[in-house]
Amino acid sequence: MREMKFFDAAASVGLPASGGPGYADSRALLDEMDHYGVDSALIQHASVREVGSEFANRRIAAVLAEPANESKRLIGVASILPVSCEREQPDARTFFSWMKANGFAALSLYPSSHRYLPNRATLAPLLDEASERSVPVLVRICDFDNRWTGVVAFLEAFPKLRTILYDVGLWGADRLVRPVLETFPGAHFAVGDYWVPEGIASLVRKYGAERLLYSSGIPDFNHGSMMAAIRCAQIDENAKKQIAALNLERLVKEAEL
């Protein structure tokens, strides 16, 4: 097991307003990760869509600062908002400095839940800077209006951005994912709900292992099933290690905050 590290690209911490399952703090999430052998995780707040970016970012900063995360196995994802709304969205330089100081390494956006348009008029100063600095941006498909239409428009607006597409839905997304991987070289795909038979091997053959990332989707999903799928995929051992952890480690390392 230890010959393969796992770095989860899509985990949540915090208690959802729905009363559904969740992890109250870093200790609870780390215990669950240890149960399955997951080494690290990018974490977002479970209620970021409902409670908003400001609260979620502060809560994630507090979780990252907990003693249980002393080894920094958990790394934060900061949710962004329109740059015109200055009280809640600081300028890029200030925001990235705050992220670095508090253990964040990636951005996310929820344009549908947070009611804004994910285009250049709304986000250019922030995301152009993120492109320049190679800061990865998590793109949750179902939180864009018109889903894939909205996502493709977003990627066209910010073609140099490093993105991590996730939460594509269980029911076969190849007709949607593959054109995006072909068209946008900065797009990466977190495979947590990509349960296609021999699908990981097929994507590796076509687009290379470096475009794929392990993700769990916890707390809706457990860590284990996609660990097994990657472990048993018909790809070479190096490709498995890349998908399991090395690709995301590289993306985090290359983010210049």
Add this chain to the structure above:
Amino acid sequence: MNKNLSIWEQEGTLAAAFWKNGKLDFPVYDMHGHMGSHNAIYMENCEVDAMAEHLRRAGVKHLVFSHHHALHSPEFRNRDAWNMIRNQDGLFRLYLAINPNFPATIREDLAAFDEFSPLVIGLKFLADYHHVKVTDKPYEAAFEFAEARSLPILFHTWGGSPYDGADVMLEAVKRYPHVKFFLGHSFSGDATGVKRLHEASPDNTWFELTSLPGQRGVIERIVRDAGADRILYGTDLPWFDEFQGIGGVLSAKISDAAKKAILCDNAEAIFGKNW
């Protein structure tokens, strides 16, 4: 259990064996599959040979399936699906796809059931897609055929569905006590469906797992509500990957005995060890 080790590293467990070998040392039975292309999804590995290779690699002894085209077009018949699998050493077993909108086809297919045996082992109802309630008249002939022979019927079931949700199936299990009700997807999205069906009719209901392994806490809930001995493993192959599915069962926080029951023992209790 050593708390310093992950589930994949616990010596002597099913999870550790699967992690090491990529398969288990007992046969796995996938009780919910399909075959063929699909209107809404790109399926690279949906034909006989590719599916067979995937199943054998994962250590699946039988996949029981209904063909997509037989379910969705009257121009493709169950006999066509049967002909596709006759030379596959029994790896594939078939549910006769029942489309309630074509009663003459149902009559013809049921009349050929014995000819199709032993590769055909039961029937498949897809009421949500055919928009006919399971308890309505168009399904009666197929139900009565299965009732007389105590056959399994695999139902697509879904939480809240007016065609095959828990309320509908409660009526059906009482009406046909000798039918083996394989409740596909276990009323996905309805956290009380399994418990209600199991309490109402514990002897002729089994809960099938397609799309659920990997969803956190769901298998654990079904084990609590119905018992591990009432659960059947399934993947919808070619929709979902066997390694993800088996990995999802092995990742559930249940005993190894319960995991083996789901993947193997329960199917053998119904069909025997040499089916």
